[in-house]
Amino acid sequence: MDNLNRQLLDHIKALHGAGVEWLPRTSALEVATQSASPGASAAEQLTSFGPTGDPELSNRRVALTTLAGEVKGCTRCAELCSTRAQTVFGVGNPLAEVCFIGEAPGADEDAQGEPFVGAAGQLLNKILAASGFKREEIYICNILKCRPPGNRTPLAEEAANCRDFLERQLEMIAPKYIVALGGCAATNLLQTTLSIAKLRGRFHVYRNSKLLVTYHPAYLLPNKDPSKKKEVWEDMKFLVTAMGRSLPDSSSNTDG
């Protein structure tokens, strides 16, 4: 019974990480039971969810969940897969218009299996709220799906190893807009060595998406460089305006 509960918990975490926000109670148990069967693929398991009312949403959920399962078993980076607690695939709306991409999971993300849940994640939540975005309407992921030990910067080889997963993930979500949070995301998505200061303030092109570069929330924390908050706020206003959205009435800055 403990084993079944463990499988159920792991499976629900993987589904949540892939953007699945709810499950019918009975279907969740059916899926967990099927997980014990080595022949059942994630896509097959998801068919038991029943219709969502939106075939495109269902298709993307199935595709993302299948990819998340593939990432979960990845051993391409020998060091990372031996030190990670779990992979951190991504979270949010599979139909998101905008996708925020950071660097790699930190300790909190590694422990919880979800990106941007630590101190930088709390700050990202404030930035999103001030810009009129709900976390559940966007999609959030990282360049790397595994935590580098000690939160070191991802190696170029690791980013290259993980690139295929990110590309497929973005292909499935097909966001109109991408926000690259920090130098690692900008460097890897745009294949550039230019600084954030030189890249921000305008849209770049990543495949079919408009890509905006801004500072990583971790860079804005009190022990780093909180003076960059003003620039991030300018970037978010630029994004919101380009998307044809309005800022919340209460938005005046991202302090606090």
Ligand code: SF4
């Ligand atoms: S970082 Fe990406 S490529 Fe490397 S082991 Fe993790 S999932 Fe695989």
